[in-house]
Structures are given as C-alpha cells and as structure tokens.
Amino acid sequence: MAATMKDIARLTGLGLATISKYMNGGTVRPKNKKLIEDAVKELRFVPNEFARSLKTSLSRTVGVVIPELGNQFITSIITTMDDMLRKHDYAVIVCDCRTDAKREREAVSFLVHKRVDGLINMSTDQSGEHLKPALEAGIPIVLVDRMVKPLTGKVSAVVVDNVDAAEKATRYLIESGHTDIGLVLGNDCIYTTQKRRDGYLNAYAEFSLTPREELIRFSDYTMEGGYAAMKRLISLPQRPTAVFVTNFEMTLGAMIALNEAQLRVPENMSFIGFDKLDLFGAVFPNLTLVKQPQNAIGECVAKQILRLMADPHADALHQIITLATSLNVGGSTRDLRTP
Amino acid sequence: MAATMKDIARLTGLGLATISKYMNGGTVRPKNKKLIEDAVKELRFVPNEFARSLKTSLSRTVGVVIPELGNQFITSIITTMDDMLRKHDYAVIVCDCRTDAKREREAVSFLVHKRVDGLINMSTDQSGEHLKPALEAGIPIVLVDRMVKPLTGKVSAVVVDNVDAAEKATRYLIESGHTDIGLVLGNDCIYTTQKRRDGYLNAYAEFSLTPREELIRFSDYTMEGGYAAMKRLISLPQRPTAVFVTNFEMTLGAMIALNEAQLRVPENMSFIGFDKLDLFGAVFPNLTLVKQPQNAIGECVAKQILRLMADPHADALHQIITLATSLNVGGSTRDLRTP
DNA sequence: CTCCTAATACGTAACGTTTCGCTTTCCACA
DNA sequence: TGTGGAAAGCGAAACGTTACGTATTAGGAG
Known part of the structure; x- marks a missing residue:
C-alpha cells in the first residue's frame, strides 16, 4: 500500500542507493532530483521510520x-x-x-x-x-x-543555585530586621529541599543567628501543602514576622492561607515567594519572589x-x-x- | 554487541521461529522453554523493538x-x-x-x-x-x-455534558433567587466554552429570563484570565449577585480577586466554581463546584x-x-x- | 511395535531502509 | 578530441524480527 524507496527507484529508473542518498540530504544530479521529487509526490512516499531505526x-x-x-x-x-x-x-x-x-x-x-x-x-x-x-x-x-x-x-x-537562592532571600529578610523567618520546604528527601534549607541556614549563620526549629516546615510542593504549612506557621505561639516559601504551588497555597487569616502583606507578615513572576504580577502585584529561569x-x-x-x-x-x-x-x- | 534471537537459537540449538514463538507467548516444550529462558538470561537478550516494529x-x-x-x-x-x-x-x-x-x-x-x-x-x-x-x-x-x-x-x-453542567449550576442559582449571574468562560471559539454558555442561556430561558450581555465574560482558561474577568464583573455598575466560573484555573484567579476586593463568599457574592473538589476542599472549604470526572x-x-x-x-x-x-x-x- | 494425529519445531522469505566498495558519468582543461 | 579526477550512481548485503507452509516429534490407540 504505502510506497517504498524501491517504488521510487523503479519509477525513476534510478538505483535504490541513490534514492536513499537523496532522502538523507545527499547531492544528486539536478534532473534526477526533479525525477525523484516528482515520484515522491506521485506515490506520496514517506520514509518508513521503522526500517530507518532498525538500520x-x-x-x-x-x-x-x-x-x-x-x-x-x-x-x-x-x-x-x-x-x-x-x-x-x-x-x-x-x-x-x-x-x-x-x-x-x-x-x-x-x-x-x-x-x-x-x-x-x-x-x-x-x-x-x-x-x-x-x-x-x-x-x-x-x-x-x-x-x-x-x-x-x-x-x-x-x-539552579538553590543554596544561593535561599541564602539571598533569607539574607534580605534578616537585613530588613527579621529574625523569626518561617521557611516552607518540599519533602525533606528531595535535593532542592535540602539545598534551599542549607541556604536558609547559611544566611542565619552569616549573622551568627540560629533559627527556631519549628519555623522550618517540610511540606510537599503542592498548593494544599503550602496552605497547611502556612496555617501552622500562623498559629505558632510565637508567630514569625516573615515567611519564605520555596515553590510556586506552595506560594499560592500560602497566600490563600494568609488572605483567609486576614493577615495583610507586608503589614502583618513579610512574604517571599517562588517562581512565576508574570502570573503573580497580575494577581498579587508587587510580591517579592525568587525567580528561577x-x-x-x-x-x-x-x-x-x-x-x-x-x-x-x-x-x-x-x-x-x-x-x-x-x-x-x-x-x-x-x-x-x-x- | 547486544544479543539477538539468532544468538539464542544458536545457543539453545533451536530454530529461530521457535524463539520468536516463545517470545510472543506461544507454547513451547517445557524443556525448550527452560533452555530458552536460561539463554535469555545468559546473553541478557532483549528483543529489538525496531525490528519488531518493522515487521x-x-x-x-x-x-x-x-x-x-x-x-x-x-x-x-x-x-x-x-x-x-x-x-x-x-x-x-x-x-x-x-x-x-x-x-x-x-x-x-x-x-x-x-x-x-x-x-x-x-x-x-x-x-x-x-x-x-x-x-x-x-x-x-x-x-x-x-x-x-x-x-x-x-x-x-x-x-462531558457541558450544557447540562452549566445549566445545572445556573438553574441552581436562579432557583436561589439570583437573576444577575456573572459567567466566566474560556476563549469563545472553543467547544466547551460554547456548550457551557448554551447551558447558562438554557437555564435563563427556562425561567423566561434574559441575562444581561455584560455579565458574560469570555476569558482564556488561565488563572490570570479568571482574576481579570472577576475584577471586571466586580466593578460593573450593576454588580452581579452571583458568579459561575467555568474552569479550575479561572476559579482560582476569581477567588483571589474576590479576596482582594474584600468581598466575602457567600455574604457579598455567591460563587460556583469548577473542578478539583479535593484541592478546594482543603483551601476553600465548602465551595459549591461543578465537578468533572x-x-x-x-x-x-x-x-x-x-x-x-x-x-x-x-x-x-x-x-x-x-x-x-x-x-x-x-x-x-x-x-x-x-x- | 506400528500408526495416526495433534502439537511443536523449523527454514526461509520478507519488512524497508542504510552503507560499503565499486563503477560510471561528467566536465574542465590541454 | 583526449585525459584525469571528482562527483554521482549502483548492486547487494546487512539490520533483527515475524509468519507462512511444511516437517518433525511425542505419545496414546490399535
């Protein structure tokens, strides 16, 4: 049913090897090129990828x-x-x-x-x-x-340089006078989670500070996860003054939790999110974000x-x-x- | 390098056709079956999908x-x-x-x-x-x-039965006494958009009502789109008393717009969203939703x-x-x- | 111990390409 | 018109399967 290179060869009177060469971008005499192209059109030839793969x-x-x-x-x-x-x-x-x-x-x-x-x-x-x-x-x-x-x-x-990313964000907050900074991470066995936590800790260390254990929340990189983690942070007896959330979905969830708790950003809570500046740009203008390329x-x-x-x-x-x-x-x- | 069925045949002393038959689930004498299985293991044979596809x-x-x-x-x-x-x-x-x-x-x-x-x-x-x-x-x-x-x-x-879905949601709102119902749709040349609008109009027609033109907003099935469309609806001189948003992303955006405008649901605005009950279940408990399977x-x-x-x-x-x-x-x- | 009949096994020819190693053709220059 | 070398064309042998049609085998019945 479907035409093969053999058919093209027969129709043009050329050899099989020549057709193959043409198909792979090799040079062919102009008149033969035309001959082949016409035949291809006439027979609606399409190379068989299976045969090609086999070879x-x-x-x-x-x-x-x-x-x-x-x-x-x-x-x-x-x-x-x-x-x-x-x-x-x-x-x-x-x-x-x-x-x-x-x-x-x-x-x-x-x-x-x-x-x-x-x-x-x-x-x-x-x-x-x-x-x-x-x-x-x-x-x-x-x-x-x-x-x-x-x-x-x-x-x-x-x-991406995850350590640096988290370090920058955390340092920025510390330099703004925050010492109680909530951190919302992904699952603790994931590479990026570990690196981002390292960056956070590095920044604290730079200023000879130590973060409170309960401010570091492992979650799961989902919107629900971010929502829940933020709720936890909010309800802490000694609530953090700032939060850094380390992926897009969790940032979304965390923002919703803040909205729901009637906490204004930045009046009641400083906030740094992650990814997708363009989207937040429309929805939460002016959010400070770590942006991955x-x-x-x-x-x-x-x-x-x-x-x-x-x-x-x-x-x-x-x-x-x-x-x-x-x-x-x-x-x-x-x-x-x-x- | 990689072993072929020919190698298996040689090693077992069987014919090529027998190996092929075995590989495709055909029956083979028990002792030959063992023979083949051993050879497969020894040679780490894996059938070549390319050849198979060609045939x-x-x-x-x-x-x-x-x-x-x-x-x-x-x-x-x-x-x-x-x-x-x-x-x-x-x-x-x-x-x-x-x-x-x-x-x-x-x-x-x-x-x-x-x-x-x-x-x-x-x-x-x-x-x-x-x-x-x-x-x-x-x-x-x-x-x-x-x-x-x-x-x-x-x-x-x-x-899915899009007409019915939108009709149900709209009817529910009308039966609750709403006559000014905002509708947030996707791009107007898309199948689901058309059907969902039809459902909305059907429900209005059932009650011999006509919706105001400006309540029907075509958007683009994105979160930003939902946010913008909701903002528009909110700022209408004659604001709708209820809104029906027709996909997940737009529902999210619309909720954010409502939150931002300090409009409480359902006190200031009745709301029906779309999809992903489980997620909203955690984040916006109690949202009325059209759920697609x-x-x-x-x-x-x-x-x-x-x-x-x-x-x-x-x-x-x-x-x-x-x-x-x-x-x-x-x-x-x-x-x-x-x- | 033969014969018969299922049940298995086998040889071989495809499937449609690419590629190797030549042979033929072309064209410029003398 | 002849020659040389480059460019293009060629035939045939793979690549590793599947499947057709026939050949062989096992094992119970006679």
Whole structure:
C-alpha cells in the first residue's frame, strides 16, 4: 500500500542507493532530483521510520521521567524542551512517576526498552539506582533541577543555585530586621529541599543567628501543602514576622492561607515567594519572589541532550550546569528597622 | 554487541521461529522453554523493538496533542491515561500546541510520521482539518473533552455534558433567587466554552429570563484570565449577585480577586466554581463546584484508544461517550429568597 | 511395535531502509 | 578530441524480527 524507496527507484529508473542518498540530504544530479521529487509526490512516499531505526539503531526519541505532571515548574520546562526537541525531529515520551521510586525505576526501564536515544530525569530516587539500566545501555542522561551525587561524572545535569537562592532571600529578610523567618520546604528527601534549607541556614549563620526549629516546615510542593504549612506557621505561639516559601504551588497555597487569616502583606507578615513572576504580577502585584529561569533551564537541558546524542559516546562531555536565580524585590516585605 | 534471537537459537540449538514463538507467548516444550529462558538470561537478550516494529508495522506508541500542558484538568487526564497505556506497554508522546492551530497541525503530522498506533487530541482547531493526515493514514483517533463536528462518525470522542453542567449550576442559582449571574468562560471559539454558555442561556430561558450581555465574560482558561474577568464583573455598575466560573484555573484567579476586593463568599457574592473538589476542599472549604470526572475521562479515553488499536480498522466502533458532571453543593451561594 | 494425529519445531522469505566498495558519468582543461 | 579526477550512481548485503507452509516429534490407540 504505502510506497517504498524501491517504488521510487523503479519509477525513476534510478538505483535504490541513490534514492536513499537523496532522502538523507545527499547531492544528486539536478534532473534526477526533479525525477525523484516528482515520484515522491506521485506515490506520496514517506520514509518508513521503522526500517530507518532498525538500520541506524536510532529512535529519534527522548524519554523524560518526572515526579509530577501537575506542577507548573515542571510543565513549563517540559514545554520548552519539547518545543526545541521537536524542532530537531525528536519525539518526547513523558513518564510521570508520582514521586514514587518504584514507578520511577519502571519508567526508566520502560524507556530503555523503547530504545530512546536520550533520557532526561528529574530524580525522585536520590541514590541513582534507577538510572543504571540506561547507563548500561549507553544512553546519554541529563538530570534536571536535582543532582544525584553518586552519578557525578556519568551524567550531565542542569540545576539552579538553590543554596544561593535561599541564602539571598533569607539574607534580605534578616537585613530588613527579621529574625523569626518561617521557611516552607518540599519533602525533606528531595535535593532542592535540602539545598534551599542549607541556604536558609547559611544566611542565619552569616549573622551568627540560629533559627527556631519549628519555623522550618517540610511540606510537599503542592498548593494544599503550602496552605497547611502556612496555617501552622500562623498559629505558632510565637508567630514569625516573615515567611519564605520555596515553590510556586506552595506560594499560592500560602497566600490563600494568609488572605483567609486576614493577615495583610507586608503589614502583618513579610512574604517571599517562588517562581512565576508574570502570573503573580497580575494577581498579587508587587510580591517579592525568587525567580528561577524556567525557559533557560528547558533550553539548556534540550541543548545538552542534543549535544550528547550527537556525539557518539562522548562521556567526557558530561558537565553540571548551574544557572543563577534572581531575587525579584517587590513590596511584600517590611523593613523592621525603620518602622 | 547486544544479543539477538539468532544468538539464542544458536545457543539453545533451536530454530529461530521457535524463539520468536516463545517470545510472543506461544507454547513451547517445557524443556525448550527452560533452555530458552536460561539463554535469555545468559546473553541478557532483549528483543529489538525496531525490528519488531518493522515487521508488524506497529510502534506501540500513542500520540497526544493538547492545547496547554500547564492546565490541571489536562495534566490530570494525561496522567491517568499515561498510567493505563503504559501498563499495556504503550508509550505516550505528548505534544503541547499552545492553543495554536498551526502548531497543532504540525504536531499531528509529526506524530503520523512517527507512526503512532493511535492519536488522542484535545482539539484547538474546530474544523478538524488538522486530523486529516491521521485519518488518511488509518490511525484511530479519540477526541477528548472537545467534539469536532465535521469528524462525527470518523473518530471516537469522550466529552462531558457541558450544557447540562452549566445549566445545572445556573438553574441552581436562579432557583436561589439570583437573576444577575456573572459567567466566566474560556476563549469563545472553543467547544466547551460554547456548550457551557448554551447551558447558562438554557437555564435563563427556562425561567423566561434574559441575562444581561455584560455579565458574560469570555476569558482564556488561565488563572490570570479568571482574576481579570472577576475584577471586571466586580466593578460593573450593576454588580452581579452571583458568579459561575467555568474552569479550575479561572476559579482560582476569581477567588483571589474576590479576596482582594474584600468581598466575602457567600455574604457579598455567591460563587460556583469548577473542578478539583479535593484541592478546594482543603483551601476553600465548602465551595459549591461543578465537578468533572477527570479520572473517568482519562480511563475512558485510554480504553477507547486501546480498543480501536486492537481491532484492526474497526471503523464501526467509533462512538461518542458523554460523561456526566455533578454539581457539588457547598455553602458558597446564598439563597436570596430567604434572607 | 506400528500408526495416526495433534502439537511443536523449523527454514526461509520478507519488512524497508542504510552503507560499503565499486563503477560510471561528467566536465574542465590541454 | 583526449585525459584525469571528482562527483554521482549502483548492486547487494546487512539490520533483527515475524509468519507462512511444511516437517518433525511425542505419545496414546490399535
């Protein structure tokens, strides 16, 4: 039914090898080029990707394993990547593993079986065990947002400087006279959570201060989580004067909790949020935010994986790229020193 | 390097055809079964999907074309589908087309070239032109959430009863004595927008009422959009006494706008929102909501596409499945008749 | 101990490309 | 008109499966 290169060869009187060469961008005599193009049109020829894959062992497909599809930070990165990769004719297979290590392992092995040319992973499992099958199969890997220590040197990674981000935000608050700063984090076994806590602690240390234990709340990077954590902080006997919330969804939830408790920002509570300036720009004008370069992350990841896939087995190319965040100062914090 | 069935055949002394049969679940003499299994383990044999695809013309892959990845309703459906399909060994390629008809067309043709076995689409283009290449290639199609009229009979579809959903919500408000009901819709060229507006108008008609034109606000299914639309409604000279918002993101934005304007629900404004009861359950307890069966939609779509892919060219199997929504009555509306 | 019939096993030809190693053609220059 | 070298074309052998049609085998019945 569907035409093959053989048909094109027969119709044009040319050899099979010539057709193949043309299809792959090789040069062909002008009159033959026309001949081929006409035949392609007439027979509605489309190259069979299966046969091509069999010969080249390339699927022109990359796998993406992420913890949650319902997370704005993640989807915005995926959208950017998908765009870039598709432009290079790569398809993207997304596997949501629901922050579950078992599912994550299964997803990786599934993708290895599907013979993806590259793998992008926002790791749930910090041991890196789940990536072994891919490593063994020689599939290039790019980690996103979360480093996996044991894999250093074997994979590339694109992360932001989480320590610096949290340190900047916390320092800014301390310099404004706050000493009781609430911190809302994600799950405590996640890379970014650990780094952001480190940054917070660093800032305190810089000023020779120690934060109260109960101000540090581990949550789960969801809106509900942020809402609940903020409620807890509000109801503390000694309520913090400022709060720093470390992702988008939780920032949303926390703002709702504040609204509901009739606490005005910054009059009753200083607030620093995370991500998505544009959105908050419309809804909560003037919020002070840590901004991650989401588009840059997506682009950077896409570039890395394309580079690794192009260079056959260039293990030496692995690198860790750290992108900077910015502290976008708005009006949601109060300076306690100048009342 | 990687072992092939030929290697297994050589090692076991069996024929190639026998190995193939075993690999596809055929029966083999017990001792041969053991022989094969041992050899598979020893050689770490993994069947080559490329060769398999070439022979069977099946990619065990389905394509999904959606308007926006950053939309909770969509991602929750995708997550459910992805789960089910992966259990059946199908990979899912997601293409976000940013609610752009051109991108959508490109995505479909990209997926056709990749030879997906099935296509799932939440259409942006209401003409259905974009699906022609898939139709011609004989790829089964399941539409989600949005019907495309011209394709009736040629594709399957899973939608919710949008007219009924909006009618129920609006009727409920009218029966509570409201006559000025604000309506916040998505982009006016989208299927669900049209249906939900129809439902709203139906309810008005039932009571022989006519809504004021300026109460119907077309927006864009984003949080910012919902926020802006609600602000507009609030600032109307003759402010509505109730508002019905028709998706999750806009509901969130609208609630924030209400909070900001210091309007209490339901004292100053009756409110009916959309989707995600569980989330609002934590954050805005007692909100009256139209609830779509998101999991059921995902499951239903997965089942449909699996069925269509299993039955070769069973065009007669196409059907439109309409799922019901429920009106989840909370306490966010006020009965004006009993003050 | 043979014969018959299921049940398994087998050889081989596809599937539609890419690629290797040549051969042929083209064209410029003498 | 002849020659040389570059450019383009060619045939055939893979790549690793599946499936068709036939050949072989096991094991109970006679």
